[in-house]
Amino acid sequence: MKSGRRSPIYIDLRVVISYPKLMDELSKLMWNFAAPSISKYDTVCGVPYTALPIATLISVRENVPMLIRRKEAKGYGTKKLIEGDINVGDVCVIIEDVVTTGSSVLETVADLRGAGLKVTDAIVIVDREQGGPENLQNEGIKCHSVCTLMQIISILKESGKVDSIMVEKVKAYLEDNNDVTPIYPVVKTSKATIPFETRAQQAPCEVSKLLLKLMARKKSNLCVAVDVDQANDLIDLAKLLAPHICILKTHADLTKNFTGEISRQLHALAKQADFMVLEDRKFADIGNTVAKQYSGGCFEVSRWADLVTVHSLPGDGIVKALEEENAKIEEPRGCFLLAEMSSEGNLITTEYIKGSTQMASKFPKTVAGLVCQSLLLADQPGIVQLTPGVRRGEIKEDSLGQRWVTPEEAVIEKGGDVIVVGRGITGAKCPEKEAKLYQEELWAAYEKRIAI
Numbered sequence: 358m359k360s361g362r363r364s365p366i367y368i369d370l371r372v373v374i375s376y377p378k379l380m381d382e383l384s385k386l387m388w389n390f391a392a393p394s395i396s397k398y399d400t401v402c403g404v405p406y407t408a409l410p411i412a413t414l415i416s417v418r419e420n421v422p423m424l425i426r427r428k429e430a431k432g433y434g435t436k437k438l439i440e441g442d443i444n445v446g447d448v449c450v451i452i453e454d455v456v457t458t459g460s461s462v463l464e465t466v467a468d469l470r471g472a473g474l475k476v477t478d479a480i481v482i483v484d485r486e487q488g489g490p491e492n493l494q495n496e497g498i499k500c501h502s503v504c505t506l507m508q509i510i511s512i513l514k515e516s517g518k519v520d521s522i523m524v525e526k527v528k529a530y531l532e533d534n535n536d537v538t539p540i541y542p543v544v545k546t547s548k549a550t551i552p553f554e555t556r557a558q559q560a561p562c563e564v565s566k567l568l569l570k571l572m573a574r575k576k577s578n579l580c581v582a583v584d585v586d587q588a589n590d591l592i593d594l595a596k597l598l599a600p601h602i603c604i605l606k607t608h609a610d611l612t613k614n615f616t617g618e619i620s621r622q623l624h625a626l627a628k629q630a631d632f633m634v635l636e637d638r639k640f641a642d643i644g645n646t647v648a649k650q651y652s653g654g655c656f657e658v659s660r661w662a663d664l665v666t667v668h669s670l671p672g673d674g675i676v677k678a679l680e681e682e683n684a685k686i687e688e689p690r691g692c693f694l695l696a697e698m699s700s701e702g703n704l705i706t707t708e709y710i711k712g713s714t715q716m717a718s719k720f721p722k723t724v725a726g727l728v729c730q731s732l733l734l735a736d737q738p739g740i741v742q743l744t745p746g747v748r749r750g751e752i753k754e755d756s757l758g759q760r761w762v763t764p765e766e767a768v769i770e771k772g773g774d775v776i777v778v779g780r781g782i783t784g785a786k787c788p789e790k791e792a793k794l795y796q797e798e799l800w801a802a803y804e805k806r807i808a809i
């Protein structure tokens with residue numbers, strides 16, 4: 358067995374691919390038996406490899422889209438672990454041939470949930486009665502098995518294929534090897550499908566906790582990038598947009614006359630109108646330099662910005678520097694690590710993304726979230742996903758490499774928690790009206806994502 362144990366009986370359903378009619382019948386039997394009792398499904402996914410062709414037959418016949426889970430994520434191209442169109446929050450039914458302890462199913466479930474899908478049901482052909490359904494139940498998955506191992510043995514006995522000694526052997530084996538213990542750590546629920554208020558309770562970073570609460574209270578997951586030339590315009594826009602945003606994002610160095618007085622006004626307005634300020638400084642130097650850039654210099658960012666953005670490129674020292682500076686400030690402070698970028702041709706690789714997520718996990722009190730384009734650290738509800746590159750309408754790119762997706766795509770397909778919109782709002786005729794539209798659309802997409 359996969360577990361290394363010796364068993365008097367082994368069921369090999371791989372050979373079924375050599376009998377197309379049988380495979381077709383089997384797939385019909387499985388689906389017709391289980392589907393009526395599954396309340397909601399959007400996709401099916403076969404556990405590699407035996408169940409893959411069976412899942413394919415079900416998908417085609419029932420017109421239910423299919424997903425494939427790679428055993429290893431490939432290191433090139435789209436870097437995906439799950440192939441197929443994923444909508445975060447979609448419900449995926451698992452298709453499997455034989456379930457023993459459930460570990461293979463749970464490996465697949467972990468990756469699917471990690472990608473933001475919900476898994477509530479598995480359809481299997483044979484339950485070997487060794488703890489599989491119980492272990493799946495412990496992870497919130499109902500196991501629909503067409504038959505059990507003992508039913509098969511009885512049929513084989515009736516038709517004279519096995520003798521009663523073998524039947525007793527199998528019975529004794531099953532009694533001794535009924536293993537109801539979780540074997541594989543599973544992401545119970547991807548953070549993308551957990552409400553912000555619940556995630557707030559689980560966040561180790563104080564700013565992330567406050568931000569998630571603020572978002573739930575204000576029903577806003579909109580961050581506006583106010584990249585305007587004049588500081589007065591920044592303050593005017595901040596006042597107009599305040600009711601609709603959870604974060605106002607600045608680039609202090611692109612706004613003329615961004616003085617200490619302006620940052621004080623912004624800070625006061627944020628407190629009064631219930632939003633946070635994120636200075637998108639994208640620090641990227643050695644820790645010693647960043648500490649000075651963060652607390653000193655012409656902007657004294659740490660005095661007024663609840664959050665800053667930071668590149669992970671220089672290594673741990675950059676976050677340590679912020680952590681040390683934050684310890685000198687009374688108000689809670691945090692940062693967003695850049696794991697992925699929205700711009701065409703950026704040089705970020707799979708390894709770099711992995712390094713950034715590992716770095717984020719090392720500093721749970723300081724890293725409030727990740728700036729990224731896909732669902733990362735799905736098992737860490739406190740890590741807020743900030744996704745830029747979003748705009749309504751037909752325009753999908755600018756002339757300098759920026760790429761935009763729709764608000765719904767950013768929330769549902771990419772798993773964004775806080776969505777950054779810049780020119781889509783600041784360039785509109787009436788930014789306030791536009792911000793309201795974005796707020797409503799983004800919040801509706803979030804509600805859709807967390808609903809079963």
Ligand code: 6AU
Nearest residue numbers: 582697698699728745746759777778779780
């Ligand atoms: O909607 P836009 O294109 O007008 O503005 C997008 C904003 C800009 C960028 O500096 C920023 O989002 N941004 C970031 C951030 C927030 O770090 C990362 C990224 O990959 N892409 C991106 O556009 O203020």
